[in-house]
Amino acid sequence: MIDTKKRIVVLLGPPGAGKGTQAEFIKERFHIPHISTGEILREHIDKGTPLGIEADKFMHKGDLVPDDLVFDMLKERVQHKDCTHGALFDGFPRNVDQAEMFFQMDYVSSNAKVSAILIDIPDDEVIKRLSNRRYCPNCKSIYNLIHKVPQKKAGTAFLCDNCGTELEIRDDDKVETIKNRLNVFHNAAGPLIDYFIRKNVLHKVNGMISLEEVSRQIAKILE
Ligand code: AMP
Secondary structure, three states, X not given: OOOOOEEEEEEEOOOOOOHHHHHHHHHHHHOOOEEEHHHHHHHHHHHOOHHHHHHHHHHOOOOOOOHHHHHHHHHHHOOOHHHOOEEEEEOOOOOHHHHHHHHHOHHHHOOEEEEEEEEEOOXXXXXXXXXXXXXXXXXXXXXXXXXXXXXXXXXXXXEOOOOOOEOEOOHHHOHHHHHHHHHHXXXXXXXXXXXXXXXXXXXXXXXXXXXXXXXXXXXHHHO
């Protein structure tokens, strides 16, 4: 029998765990769109929309944007045609209230197989990874000065390999903000993880192994 269920994947883990990289892998391998709430919010900020102006008040400090704003944005996003056969959520849900909202969405509660994948890494590794992260404000490519070094430079500035734009440090990748983001993550993570365990959909992967090995383990979980 052909399985017609939507494939819904939730990626969990602290900032810098490699969720973005693994999301790209899952998107290609399983042909589902990558929905990053952080990325959509940053697009709203760049465009100066009312949602962006409101969200920025929270985001630049590393705090969570209010649940109702994020939820409305997401309900709209899953109506797009590319979500017909499933979707990968990166950065949502972030707390138990959002997880409850998530499971109540028609999109998730009807005819879907949900898998939550937790990529686990320690805090000192998070700080090391994020403070070395660089971001292309134009094409959104992500680099890391330790393991994904951009090839081109202009003076001391690094340039995007893809489009040549000068790379930036995201406001929320500054060390003080990273520490706040980690606090925010740890406060919410325990109950959120327990929630997914109770739903019987949680899978844990060690994020300290190579990117390829993390991908291999994720593929095994989802196949
Ligand atoms: P991320 O790119 O997932 O690390 O998200 C960057 C920032 O966007 C977070 O620090 C929050 O301020 C905001 N954000 C992203 N997703 C959510 C969410 N599900 N709920 C509330 N705020 C969010």
